[in-house]
Amino acid sequence: xxxxxxFRLRGGASLWLGAALVxxxxxxxxxxxxxxxxxxxxxxxxxKLAPPSAAHWFGTDNLGRDVASQILAGSRISILVxxxxxxxxxxxxxxLGLVAAFSKGLIEDGIMKLSDFVFAFPALLLAIMLTSTxxxxxxxxxxxxxxxxxxxIAKLTRATANGVLSREYALAARAAGRGPIAIAVDHVLPNxxxxxIVQATIQxxxxxxxxxxxxxxxxxxxxxxxxxxxxxxxAQNVLYNAPRLALYPGVxxxxxxxxxxxxxxxxxxxxxxxxxxxx
Amino acid sequence: xxxxxxxxxVDLVTPDGWQRVVDRTSFSLAEGESLGxxxxxxxxxxxxxLALMALTPEGARVSGSxxxxxxxxxxxxEEEMRQLRGDRIAMIFQEPMxxxxxxxxxxxxxxxxxxxxxxxxxxxxxxxAVQLLERVRLxxxxxxxxxxxxxxxxxxxxxxxxxxxIGCSPxxxxxxxPTTALDVTVQARILALIDGLRSESKxxxxxxxxxxxxxxxxxxxxxxxxAGVIMESGPVETVLREPRNPYTLALLEARPRxxxxxxxxxxxxxxxxxxxxxxxxxxxxxxxxxxTVPICRTTPPPETQFGASHMSRCHRAAEVGFTx
Amino acid sequence: xxxxxxxxxSSLVKTYRLSGVGPFARRNxxxxxxxxxxxxEHGRSFGxxxxxxxxxxxxxRIALALDRPDAGVVRLDGRSLxxxxxxxxxxxxxxMQMIFQDPYGSLDPRQRVERIVAEPLAALGRTTxxxxxxxxxxxxxxxxxxxxxxxxxxxxxxxxxxxxxxxxRALITRPRLVIADEPVSALDVSVQAQTLxxxxxxxxxxxxxxxxxxxxxxxxxxxxxTTAVMYRGRIVEIGPTQALFSSPRxxxxxxxxxxxxxxxxxxxxxxxxxxxxxxxxxxxYAPRCPYASAxxxxxxxxxxxxxxxxxxxxxxxxxx
Numbered sequence: 039x040x041x042x043x044x045f046r047l048r049g050g051a052s053l054w055l056g057a058a059l060v061x062x063x064x065x066x067x068x069x070x071x072x073x074x075x076x077x078x079x080x081x082x083x084x085x086k087l088a089p090p091s092a093a094h095w096f097g098t099d100n101l102g103r104d105v106a107s108q109i110l111a112g113s114r115i116s117i118l119v120x121x122x123x124x125x126x127x128x129x130x131x132x133x134l135g136l137v138a139a140f141s142k143g144l145i146e147d148g149i150m151k152l153s154d155f156v157f158a159f160p161a162l163l164l165a166i167m168l169t170s171t172x173x174x175x176x177x178x179x180x181x182x183x184x185x186x187x188x189x190x191i192a193k194l195t196r197a198t199a200n201g202v203l204s205r206e207y208a209l210a211a212r213a214a215g216r217g218p219i220a221i222a223v224d225h226v227l228p229n230x231x232x233x234x235i236v237q238a239t240i241q242x243x244x245x246x247x248x249x250x251x252x253x254x255x256x257x258x259x260x261x262x263x264x265x266x267x268x269x270x271x272x273a274q275n276v277l278y279n280a281p282r283l284a285l286y287p288g289v290x291x292x293x294x295x296x297x298x299x300x301x302x303x304x305x306x307x308x309x310x311x312x313x314x315x316x317x
Numbered sequence: 318x319x320x321x322x323x324x325x326x327v328d329l330v331t332p333d334g335w336q337r338v339v340d341r342t343s344f345s346l347a348e349g350e351s352l353g354x355x356x357x358x359x360x361x362x363x364x365x366x367l368a369l370m371a372l373t374p375e376g377a378r379v380s381g382s383x384x385x386x387x388x389x390x391x392x393x394x395e396e397e398m399r400q401l402r403g404d405r406i407a408m409i410f411q412e413p414m415x416x417x418x419x420x421x422x423x424x425x426x427x428x429x430x431x432x433x434x435x436x437x438x439x440x441x442x443x444x445x446a447v448q449l450l451e452r453v454r455l456x457x458x459x460x461x462x463x464x465x466x467x468x469x470x471x472x473x474x475x476x477x478x479x480x481x482x483i484g485c486s487p488x489x490x491x492x493x494x495p496t497t498a499l500d501v502t503v504q505a506r507i508l509a510l511i512d513g514l515r516s517e518s519k520x521x522x523x524x525x526x527x528x529x530x531x532x533x534x535x536x537x538x539x540x541x542x543x544a545g546v547i548m549e550s551g552p553v554e555t556v557l558r559e560p561r562n563p564y565t566l567a568l569l570e571a572r573p574r575x576x577x578x579x580x581x582x583x584x585x586x587x588x589x590x591x592x593x594x595x596x597x598x599x600x601x602x603x604x605x606x607x608x609t610v611p612i613c614r615t616t617p618p619p620e621t622q623f624g625a626s627h628m629s630r631c632h633r634a635a636e637v638g639f640t641x
Numbered sequence: 642x643x644x645x646x647x648x649x650x651s652s653l654v655k656t657y658r659l660s661g662v663g664p665f666a667r668r669n670x671x672x673x674x675x676x677x678x679x680x681x682e683h684g685r686s687f688g689x690x691x692x693x694x695x696x697x698x699x700x701x702r703i704a705l706a707l708d709r710p711d712a713g714v715v716r717l718d719g720r721s722l723x724x725x726x727x728x729x730x731x732x733x734x735x736x737m738q739m740i741f742q743d744p745y746g747s748l749d750p751r752q753r754v755e756r757i758v759a760e761p762l763a764a765l766g767r768t769t770x771x772x773x774x775x776x777x778x779x780x781x782x783x784x785x786x787x788x789x790x791x792x793x794x795x796x797x798x799x800x801x802x803x804x805x806x807x808x809x810r811a812l813i814t815r816p817r818l819v820i821a822d823e824p825v826s827a828l829d830v831s832v833q834a835q836t837l838x839x840x841x842x843x844x845x846x847x848x849x850x851x852x853x854x855x856x857x858x859x860x861x862x863x864x865x866x867t868t869a870v871m872y873r874g875r876i877v878e879i880g881p882t883q884a885l886f887s888s889p890r891x892x893x894x895x896x897x898x899x900x901x902x903x904x905x906x907x908x909x910x911x912x913x914x915x916x917x918x919x920x921x922x923x924x925x926y927a928p929r930c931p932y933a934s935a936x937x938x939x940x941x942x943x944x945x946x947x948x949x950x951x952x953x954x955x956x957x958x959x960x961x
Contacts, residue, residue: 210807214763584834
C-alpha cells in the first residue's frame, strides 16, 4: 500500500533523535568542564600516534595528546561558536527584518541592500578579513560568523513577516486597533518562528563547520586551545599514518550537524498547532 | 456512448486509514452532450473529474470502470493515459493563474499539446495557437500569444486555457469550476464561449460546479453529489422543476432568491456534512435530512427511477415535495 | 433615530502608485476610487456590489480607516476619522469592525479562538481576564457556537464555523457598524444560507448595521435595503435594492443582473467588448456599453436622480 506518510519519520522521531544527539553534544561539553580522561593539552611525545586502547579510548595524536579528551573539550568550542554566532544573527537579524517589513519603502530597501552587500562577501572571506584585522582566535571567528548570519536571518525574517502581514488576520488585528509592536509580537513572531527555528539550526550547523574551516586555516582556535576544526587541520599532516585522527573530529562534527538539523525539523513540526492536534 | 462510468470509487489514504471520497458512482455521457456535476465541498465532484483523467493525487486508489470511446481507462498504463490527455480528453481548471505556467508565454503553452499530440513543428504550432486564441475570442490574439499569463486578466487567462484545451479537438472536455474565480460578467461570457465551442465541434462537456444555477444554464443533464454519492440525476429541467431527492431540494431552497422578500429566512440544512473519518451505513444525508426515518440510517437507499432517465437515491423519493 | 448618519463617505479618491519605476513614469498609477460618496443610516444595512477593479475592497479598507484616502472624508457618527488623533481613532474602532472574505486567512492559525475573538477588546483598554472570557463566551454563543470552542484552534473548525468565529470577533465590542467584505463567497451554499440568516438576526437583535460588499446580487439583496453599484472606482447607480435589481437604470447594473446565473432563465450575454480599457475622458463603462453614444465619451456622468426612493444613476441615458 502506498502511503504518502512513508517518507517522513513517523511520530516525533526527528525530534527525539535530534534532541538526543544535541543532548549528547551538550553533555560532552558539560562533562568536559569538570573532567576529561587526560588534560587535553598534555603532550606526551613517547606515546604519540598510539592506536585506540584501554588507556586512550581514541588513541593519541601526533603530539601524544589524548584524542578522546580533545573531542570532549572541543565540543565546548563548537557549542560556544554555534550559540553566540546564531545568537548574534538572530538578535540583529530579527530586529532588522521586522523593521524592514513594517517600514516598507526606502527603509525596507535600504536594509535589504545592506544585507545583500554583506551577503555578497563569501563567508570565509569575511571571516578572514575580520580575523586578520582584529587578530585570530575563537572569539573573533565567532563574531565573524555571527556577522554573516545577520543578513541571512534578516532576509528570512523580512520575507516571512511580509507573508504574515499580507494575511487577513494581520489586517483584522489592525482593524481591531492594535499597533505595529503588538502585531509583531502577537502575530508575526509566532508565525515566523518555525521558519526561523529551522534556519537557526542550519546556521548553527554551518557555524560549527565554519569554525572548523577557520581553524583549518589557522585563524580559529589558537594553540594550546583545541577545537574540532583544529583537530581536522592537524590530522591532515599525519593523514597517511593515522587517518583515524581525521575520522574522530569529522564524525563528531557530522553527528552534531545531523542532530541539529533533525532537532530543527522536529521542533518546527512540534510547534505546528495543526499537527499537534493529530497526536 | 462516449463515456461510461460504472461503480467508480476513489479512496484516499489518510492517517486514520482509507477514506472513500467517491462511492461507486455511475453515469454516462454521449457525444456532444453536456453533463453537470453539482455538489458542495466534500461531495467528491472534483475527485470524480480527476479520476476520469487519472490525475488523482498520490495515495488515491481508483476502482470501478471508466470506458471512454469503448476503452477501459481504469488501470491503463500511465504512458497510454498520457497520450489521451490533451488529445482526446482535455481539462480546464478553476484557477487559470496557477494552471498556466507563469514563466512561459501563453502562445507557447497553447502550442504545446499540438506539438505533443499532433507532431506539429514549433512554427506551425505557434501559428495554430494564434488561431485558437482567436477562436476563443481573445482580442489581439498575436499580442496575447506573445504575452505571459500575468499580463492577461483572469477572463483572458481562462480563455487561453480553453484554447489550450480545444487545440487537438478533444471529444470530451472536463471543466472543473472553470468560472468560480471570475467576475460574474466574465463568467457569463466564458460559459457562453464553452457552449458555442461545444455546438460548433460536437464536443462533450462535463461541467463541475457548486453553483446549481450555472449548471442549470449550461447543461442538458446533471448529477447531484453528496459525500461521494450520487443523490439524484436526470435532465436538468426535470430535476430542477421536480426534485426527487431531499438534498437537491435543500440546495434549491438554500439559495437566496433575487426578488424574494428581504426578511425571508433562508431554509438551511441543519448540521454539517459527514466528517472525513466517520464510517457510515445507510444514507449519507441521514440526520440532516428533513425526511429521515430509521431505515435511512441503516440501509443505503435504493435507486428509484422517475421517468426514463431521472433517478433519485432515497428511501422516500416519492414523497419529496416541491414548494416553490 | 439619531440625526447624523452612521457612516458618511464623501468624495473619496484613492490612487495606487505601481511601484518600481522611476519618478518619470506617471502612467503607472491605478485609480482605485475616483470620487465615491454615500451615507448609511442606522439600522438600514447598505450593500456595495462590484466586480474586480471596482474599488470595493479599497472602499472597505478606507471606511475602516485602515488606509488613508488621497482626498475625501469619512465620518462615523458625525466625526471625521482621519482628523482624529491616533488615540481617539483607536477608541472609535470600538464602533466599527470588519468581517473578511477568507475564513481560512482571517484567523491567526497559531492562536486559540479565545485570543482571536478577544483581540478587538484591546482597543477598549484594560479588561480583566474574567471579563474577557465572559465576553468571548457571550459572543460565541451569539453566533451559534459553544463557549468551550474558545479553547480550540481555527483549523479544528469548518469554513462556515470559522466565519462565525470571525463574526464573533467583529461583534465583541458591540459595534454599530460592521463592514463585511464578501463574507459568504468562500462558503458552500447551505452554509451561506446559515451565515446570512445569522447576519439578519444580528441586525435585528444586536442593533448592528452592515455595510455588505459582494459581487453576488442575491446575497446583497437578502440583507441590504439600499445598494450601490460600483464600476472602476465610481458609484454608477444607487437606490433601494429591490428596485435596483428588478428595473436597473444603469446599463452596467443591467449587465450584472443579466449575467447572474439564475435557475429560471439562462444568463443573457452581450457580444464581447472591443477593448475594455478605461478611456481618458468620458464614462468608464462606455467601451462596454451597448447604448453608448458621443456624449458618453466626452464627459464623465455624475449621479443624478433617476426614479423614486432616492434612486440615482450616473448615466446620460439611463434606462427606462
